[in-house]
Amino acid sequence: MRQQIAAANWKMNLTYVEGQQLLKDILDENVETSEHQVVIFGVPFPYLMTANEKVNTLKNFYVAAQNCSNKKSGAYTGEVSVDMLKSLNIQYCIIGHSERREYFNETNLEISEKLDLLLGAGLKPIFCCGEPLSIREAGTQNEYVEKQLKESLFHLSAEDLKNVVIAYEPIWAIGTGKTATTEQAQEIHAYLRSVIAKQYSQEAADGISILYGGSVKANNAKELFSCPDVDGGLVGGASLVAVDFVEIIKALK
Numbered sequence: 670m671r672q673q674i675a676a677a678n679w680k681m682n683l684t685y686v687e688g689q690q691l692l693k694d695i696l697d698e699n700v701e702t703s704e705h706q707v708v709i710f711g712v713p714f715p716y717l718m719t720a721n722e723k724v725n726t727l728k729n730f731y732v733a734a735q736n737c738s739n740k741k742s743g744a745y746t747g748e749v750s751v752d753m754l755k756s757l758n759i760q761y762c763i764i765g766h767s768e769r770r771e772y773f774n775e776t777n778l779e780i781s782e783k784l785d786l787l788l789g790a791g792l793k794p795i796f797c798c799g800e801p802l803s804i805r806e807a808g809t810q811n812e813y814v815e816k817q818l819k820e821s822l823f824h825l826s827a828e829d830l831k832n833v834v835i836a837y838e839p840i841w842a843i844g845t846g847k848t849a850t851t852e853q854a855q856e857i858h859a860y861l862r863s864v865i866a867k868q869y870s871q872e873a874a875d876g877i878s879i880l881y882g883g884s885v886k887a888n889n890a891k892e893l894f895s896c897p898d899v900d901g902g903l904v905g906g907a908s909l910v911a912v913d914f915v916e917i918i919k920a921l922k
């Protein structure tokens with residue numbers, strides 16, 4: 670079975686003390702994970718090291734950065750490089766989140782550069798894609814996300830692709846309380862998998878984890894994750910509440 674993943678994205682929330690407390694509250698629950706289940710905490714840069722110290726002794730628990738630079742190193746004030754993340758022993762990094770695409774004008778090309786740097790350094794990218802409401806209303810969401818995949822992902826070798834996690838996040842469902850229906854989620858996840866099968870192979874498509882993101886909550890996670898092509902979630906708001914995120918972890922297949 671491919672990996673089933675509950676990934677928290679704290680975004681720009683919580684002070685250091687609050688973040689520590691949240692992590693402690695979640696870890697204190699001692700949630701059991703099976704071999705194919707993974708839990709990831711996407712925390713702000715300043716919290717990476719201590720969060721990693723807390724989880725790196727636990728089986729199947731990891732920490733992710735929420736972004737990285739598309740430059741290797743140098744005079745890029747305020748940026749954080751992949752090598753810096755690697756030096757902290759961080760294993761995952763979220764890239765191409767719609768908030769970064771929208772507010773920081775990240776392009777598919779820049780995202781592909783980040784992808785290459787991450788994979789080159791042995792980190793696993795959580796690659797986000799997803800359409801805005803206007804595209805969903807026009808019914809062209811499949812073509813829209815396929816283009817995002819083509820322009821950022823499809824230069825990778827099949828071997829490198831094995832280390833990528835995809836997160837499909839319809840922008841209209843992020844932070845809005847409006848979740849894609851299970852039918853909508855399953856349909857587009859299956860489509861993404863078919864596009865990967867066509868570009869690579871059925872084996873590659875069957876092996877890649879595709880997470881759903883967009884108002885995943887404790888009360889809808891089980892239903893969403895039960896879709897055959899939904900391999901867990903990338904969770905924003907509900908990952909900031911310990912009891913809710915614990916329920917979401919328990920909802921993994």
Ligand SMILES: O=C[C@H](O)COP(=O)(O)O
Binds near residue numbers: 843904
């Ligand atoms: O990265 C997480 C997504 O943007 C979803 O956020 P949300 O669960 O608050 O809708």
